[in-house]
Amino acid sequence: MPSRTVSYTRYSPQQRRRRRRMLADRSVHFPNDVLFLDHIRQGDLVQVGRFIRTRKVSLDTIYPSGLAALHEAVLSGNLECVKLLVKYGADIHQRDESGWTPLHIACSDGYPDIARYLISLGADRQAVNDDGDLPSDLIDPDFKDLVELLQGARMD
Numbered sequence: 001m002p003s004r005t006v007s008y009t010r011y012s013p014q015q016r017r018r019r020r021r022m023l024a025d026r027s028v029h030f031p032n033d034v035l036f037l038d039h040i041r042q043g044d045l046v047q048v049g050r051f052i053r054t055r056k057v058s059l060d061t062i063y064p065s066g067l068a069a070l071h072e073a074v075l076s077g078n079l080e081c082v083k084l085l086v087k088y089g090a091d092i093h094q095r096d097e098s099g100w101t102p103l104h105i106a107c108s109d110g111y112p113d114i115a116r117y118l119i120s121l122g123a124d125r126q127a128v129n130d131d132g133d134l135p136s137d138l139i140d141p142d143f144k145d146l147v148e149l150l151q152g153a154r155m156d
Helices: 013-026 032-042 045-053 069-076 079-087 102-109 112-120 144-150
Strands: none
Touching: 032 045, 032 069, 045 079, 069 079, 069 102, 079 112, 102 112, 102 144, 112 144
């Protein structure tokens, strides 16, 4: 029976450095803002908090998606992430590229808990987006909680 001999190659320090550089060149690196938004969408509060505390991102940035971090958190429907961003200074009145506030998104996408939270902080129920819509104009009538919450917000 043939002998099974395993041979291990020993690399010189120079070869190891060159190999590490070669492997590093093949790795993919994403910009901080891409990673940050991904953590928001996934609801990874630990990473979101870490990015904010280490000042790797700015909360008032409008990203290529046309949205700011708080808009993304509302869009994901994650109230805890919304609260975390607000705790660190996200502006509840900030508008995206279409003039939508976080309250517009909460109403449009049917998130009554987030809308209630934003309103409790003083979100403007009378804010008009670029199309002339109030947050209450964007509520699907099937979202009874939201309809009741914003009932009477419109001055007809």
